[in-house]
Amino acid sequence: MSLDFGDLEDFARDLDHQGAKVVLAQRQVVKKGALNVKKRLQDEAQGVAHAPGFPRSITFDVELQGDELVAEIGPEKGGSGSLALLYLGNSKTGARLPEPMLAADAEAETMLDYLGKVAEDIG
DSSP: OOOHHHHHHHHHHHHGGOOHHHHHHHHHHHHHHHHHHHHHHHHHTOOOOOOHHHHHHEEEEEEEETTEEEEEEEEEESSSGGGHHHOOOOOOOSSOOOEEEEHHHHHHHHHHHHHHHHHHHHH
16 A cells, blocks of 8 residues: 655655755655554554454555655555455455555644754754
8 A cells, every 4th residue: 555645745845955954854754654654553453353463564664766755554465464455345344444544644744744844944
C-alpha cells in the first residue's frame, strides 16, 4: 500500500531549493510521520482474531523516487502480511480494520506543521 501525501509533497518540493539541510530535515519529518502511521496501524491491528502476527507484518520504508520522498506503509507481502484483506473485507466479511488512509490523513497535518517549522528555521 502506498500512501499519497499530496499537499505535503508539494510543500516539501517548494522547500527543495534550500539545499541539503532542508532535504535532510524533510526526510526526517516524513520518516517520523511514516513511523507514527505504522504504529497507529499496528495498534489498530492488535487483537484481531486469527491474526496475532499481523501487527508485526506492518512496516514502512521512506525512499527518494525522482524528486519525491515516498513513504510506503503497510503489511509486508507473504506470511501474516497476506491478511491485508482485513482492511478490505471479502465476499463473506466486511473490513475488520479501519481504512489505513485515516491514519495517514491524521498524521499529514502534523507533518505539515513540522515542515512549516523547517521553513521558518531556514527563512
